[in-house]
Amino acid sequence: MRRLTCLLGLWGIFSFAPAHAAAPHVVHAVASFTVLADVVAHVGGSHVSVTSLVPPDGDPHEFEPSPADARQLRQADVVFMSGEGLESWFGRLAHAAGYQGTPVIVSNGIDIYSDKNGQQSQIDPHVWNSVPNVIIWATNIRDALIAADPADADDIRTSANAYIAQLRALDHDIRTQIATIPVERRRVLTSHETFGYYGRAYGVTFMAPQGLSTETEASAGAVAKLIGQIQQSSMTTYFLENATDPRLVQQVAHATGAQPGGELYAEALSPAGGPAPDYITMMRHNTELMVQAMRPH
Known part of the structure; x- marks a missing residue:
């Protein structure tokens, strides 16, 4: 009887001890520059960790990648780029890193502006300076993160929707200020x-x-x-x-x-x-x- 009592006591300890919540799955992402990295981080929430290749205050046009950047690229689950000619250095980095993946171009679906200067037409890559364009970024990022982590799709959608609501409020505030x-x-x-x-x-x-x-x-x-x-x-x-x-x-x-x-x-x-x-x-x-x-x- 004494042994049975001890066993029941042990069962009670294990049954009622608080279970440790499983750590969320984290997608390891690389973004080409800081503005994009920040948007990825907000869309993915706790299910993404992001590294920006170009550092804060860095010029994304004239960036010179390092061997450390090549390592980051090789280790990434998903790579995000703005595209439209902004990251002219990415091809050299991908070659040096032996990167065989396909980056996610987050500007897909944006109405791209071309600056006609004389006989030449140049694509303007600076799409993020319009908030509605970053809402398109956010939806593209959301879909890419869900593809990389389908088990956490609901959490990622919730995080993305909350961030998109903030972006819509930002867009309204900017229009209100400019109207003055x-x-x-x-x-x-x-x-x-x-x-x-x-x-x-x-x-x-x-x-x-x-x-x-x-x-x-x-x-x-x-x-x-x-x-x-x-x-x-x-x-x-x-x-x-x-x-x-x-x-x-x-x-x-x-x-x-x-x-x-x-x-x-x-x-x-x-x-x-x-x-x-x-x-x-x-x-x-x-x-x-x-x-x-x-x-x-």
């Missing part, structure tokens, strides 16, 4: 042409001495033409970008008398302690600076 600015004052001078999608979505005209990529240099004639356009407009403020060389836009500003309005985050997030550590904060930061500069004083 008279149409004739909605002009902004930046380092290079990164805000074309923002301009189309929210009704702002952007002017820049440098083209769509920081890999190309602005001609003297193009800079002189821009200076003339600014002098004829009501533009009084210029903005630097965190991932680009400031000298060219400062040259234009000196010739036109424009004053600095702060630093915009167009292609890269800031480090964690900076003013743009995630996509939503980045878009709010940029909009607030631009609205302040455009507002009549």
Whole structure:
């Protein structure tokens, strides 16, 4: 009887001891640059860990991959790229890494803008500067993560839906702020042409001495033409970008008398302690600076 009592006691201990919840399955993802990595992290929630190849404040046009980046690529369950010519370095990295997979191009389905400059037409890859485009990103990312982890599809959908709701609220807030600015004052001078999608979505005209990529240099004639356009407009403020060389836009500003309005985050997030550590904060930061500069004083 005593032995039976001990056995029943042990059974009670094991039966009522709290069970340890199984750790969630985590998809190991690699994203090409910080803005995309942040969106992947929000869509996947606890079921994804993300590494960005291009670091905070890094230029996704002129990135030079390292052997450590090749290792990250080889170890990834899924790789995310924006596409549309942004990551011109990815082919070299994939070859060096022996990567045989197919990256997920998150910009599929977006209405891509082409800048017709003379006889040449260049695709503008900076799609994320329009929030509706990032909602398309989020749906593409959601579907790719579910394909990689179908057992957690419901959790991933829930996380994606919550993030998309935040994006829709962000889009509404940006439109509300821009609407407070008279149409004739909605002009902004930046380092290079990164805000074309923002301009189309929210009704702002952007002017820049440098083209769509920081890999190309602005001609003297193009800079002189821009200076003339600014002098004829009501533009009084210029903005630097965190991932680009400031000298060219400062040259234009000196010739036109424009004053600095702060630093915009167009292609890269800031480090964690900076003013743009995630996509939503980045878009709010940029909009607030631009609205302040455009507002009549």
